[in-house]
Amino acid sequence: MHLLLHFCQWLCHTSLGTAIRESTYVYPIIETIHTLATVLLVGTVVIVDLRLLGLLLKREPVSQIAGQLLPWTWLGFIIMLVTGLLLFWAEAEKMYGNPAFRIKLLLLLLAGLNPLIFHFTIYRRVSTWELAPVTPTRAKAAAFLSLTLWSGIIITGRAIAYFH
Amino acid sequence: MKNRIFSLFICVLLLLTAVPVFAHHSFSSEYDINQPVTLKGKLTKLEWINPHGWIYIDVTGADGKVVNWAIETGSPNALLRRGLRKEDFPLGVELTVKGFRAKNGTATANGRSITLPDGRELFAGSSGTGAPRDGADPTER
Numbered sequence: 001m002h003l004l005l006h007f008c009q010w011l012c013h014t015s016l017g018t019a020i021r022e023s024t025y026v027y028p029i030i031e032t033i034h035t036l037a038t039v040l041l042v043g044t045v046v047i048v049d050l051r052l053l054g055l056l057l058k059r060e061p062v063s064q065i066a067g068q069l070l071p072w073t074w075l076g077f078i079i080m081l082v083t084g085l086l087l088f089w090a091e092a093e094k095m096y097g098n099p100a101f102r103i104k105l106l107l108l109l110l111a112g113l114n115p116l117i118f119h120f121t122i123y124r125r126v127s128t129w130e131l132a133p134v135t136p137t138r139a140k141a142a143a144f145l146s147l148t149l150w151s152g153i154i155i156t157g158r159a160i161a162y163f164h
Numbered sequence: 165m166k167n168r169i170f171s172l173f174i175c176v177l178l179l180l181t182a183v184p185v186f187a188h189h190s191f192s193s194e195y196d197i198n199q200p201v202t203l204k205g206k207l208t209k210l211e212w213i214n215p216h217g218w219i220y221i222d223v224t225g226a227d228g229k230v231v232n233w234a235i236e237t238g239s240p241n242a243l244l245r246r247g248l249r250k251e252d253f254p255l256g257v258e259l260t261v262k263g264f265r266a267k268n269g270t271a272t273a274n275g276r277s278i279t280l281p282d283g284r285e286l287f288a289g290s291s292g293t294g295a296p297r298d299g300a301d302p303t304e305r
Contacts, residue, residue, distance in 0.1 A: 020214075024240045027214035090214070161215065 008092035020090035027090065034083035041076030042150050044069040052135050052143035062130035062139075098163050104156035111149040118142040191264075191291050195274040199265035200300070203233050203273065210253045214239045216290070219275070221259055235261050235275040238289025246289045252280055262300075263288070276300060 011017055020027055048066050050056045057065055088095055095101045122138040129136050135143075191197075205221035217237040222230050237243060240250075253259075260279035266272035275288030297304050 022212055022240060023214065024244055027239070028241055 005093075005096050008096040011089055012092035012094075014089075017089045017092065020086060027087075030083050030086050034080060034087060037076050037079035037083065038154065039076075040072060041080050042154065044073040044076065045146060045150060049143040049146045052139045054133075054135055054140075062135075063126050064130075094164075095160075098160055100156045100159035100163050104153055104160070107149050107152045107156060111146065111153060114142055114145050114149065191274060194266060194268075195264045196267050197264055200276075201261075201263055201265050201273050203235070203261045203263070205233070205259065207253055207255055207257045207259055208232060210250075210255070212240055212243070212250050212253070214241075217243060219253065219259070219261070219278070221261065223271075231271050233261075233271045233273060235263055235273045235288070236290055237275045237278075238291070242289030246287045247284070248278065248286050248289075257281060260285075261288070263290075 012021065020030065047056070048062075048069060051058075051060070051062055051065050118139070122136055122142070129139070203221060203223045205223040207219060208222050209218075209220035211218040216239060219235050219237060221233050221235070223233050224230050238246070243249075258281055261273070261275050262277045262279075263273035263275040266274070274290050276290070277285050277287050279285040
């Protein structure tokens with residue numbers, strides 16, 4: 001899509017994009033924060049996923065865990081989004097053609113849709129199953145999908161460096 | 165019906181877990197340790213950027229033809245720590261670059277060291293072999 005390519009070319013050649021790309025410390029610092037905030041975002045998501053799969057914190061109601069972790073998930077997400085945007089800004093033209101990056105974006109989209117669907121369907125009646133010995137299948141499916149998608153996002157994120 | 169939907173889910177998940185094989189972004193997959201090159205020429209372009217920099221020099225071959233070589237370096241941070249400065253690279257500056265040629269046979273190399281006009285030879289901060297005391301130069305201590 002030529003329009004998108006031209007946008008990416010324009011974006012990375014702005015003064016902000018250039019400044020980040022040519023920086024001595026800014027780029028590595030942004031990249032480091034991006035890596036560290038993964039722990040915050042994916043870590044909290046995984047705890048909820050594992051709870052839904054009945055693998056940890058089984059004695060705690062699901063909504064208690066999810067409700068208290070969600071603010072941290074959001075914080076992690078915001079940090080990832082901002083740092084990710086800045087990294088993209090600096091290398092937009094390269095990212096346009098990078099297959100790992102494209103797959104990562106697709107997976108991110110799916111990873112965003114999954115909890116949305118989950119929250120508006122099965123989670124709506126969480127009070128009816130949150131202390132049940134076995135979590136409903138749909139909730140487990142959402143958890144398994146979440147784990148898979150986030151693993152894929154981390155893998156493709158790392159793989160960006162492996163394509164020119 | 166529920167079982168079928170769940171099975172479908174599992175199938176989709178299994179498809180998603182198929183991880184493609186990524187070519188390594190390692191020195192040894194892109195560059196050939198057995199093809200050391202020494203390139204002398206004038207700087208035509210400088211990309212002092214993250215995550216890897218590039219310097220481009222016009223090299224005149226034995227046949228008199230000028231070939232523009234692209235040499236990969238480390239990031240600005242890596243180059244800084246190796247003693248190089250952006251000011252050392254005005255366009256047209258005469259450089260001698262030691263490195264290793266790309267496996268794809270193009271005029272591309274991974275830079276090991278850059279010798280500036282004042283005689284300083286500094287490591288190019290690049291990945292893989294190219295580090296100090298990697299055996300390529302027996303005079304290194």
